[in-house]
Amino acid sequence: MSQVTSLHEELTAAQRCLDDLARSISRLEERIGSGLEIRRVRSDAEHLKESLALLRDATPKAAPQPRQEMVTIPDQPYDSGLWTDVDDEGLGARDRRAP
Numbered sequence: 092m093s094q095v096t097s098l099h100e101e102l103t104a105a106q107r108c109l110d111d112l113a114r115s116i117s118r119l120e121e122r123i124g125s126g127l128e129i130r131r132v133r134s135d136a137e138h139l140k141e142s143l144a145l146l147r148d149a150t151p152k153a154a155p156q157p158r159q160e161m162v163t164i165p166d167q168p169y170d171s172g173l174w175t176d177v178d179d180e181g182l183g184a185r186d187r188r189a190p
Contacts, residue, residue: 098150098151102143102147102150105143106143109139109143112136112139113136113140116129116133116136119132120133
């Protein structure tokens, strides 16, 4: 995994946390009202959200991954003429016996 991908994942995780924080602040506001303290907490959370957006814009973007094409492998056996210059792997040479 590249560092850019890891950085993107960390920024996304931070964004999710800030979204959770905003929902929690809304629930708190429903319970305790919209006094000065809750407005200040909401304002601080908005500043964090803006700062994270600026940080995301300043980070390098992940390079697009090249698309790999699928290769179809036929079911019929390969032409044995392709293998005349090689030994059977693990069995030794054709004209010699294994010890």
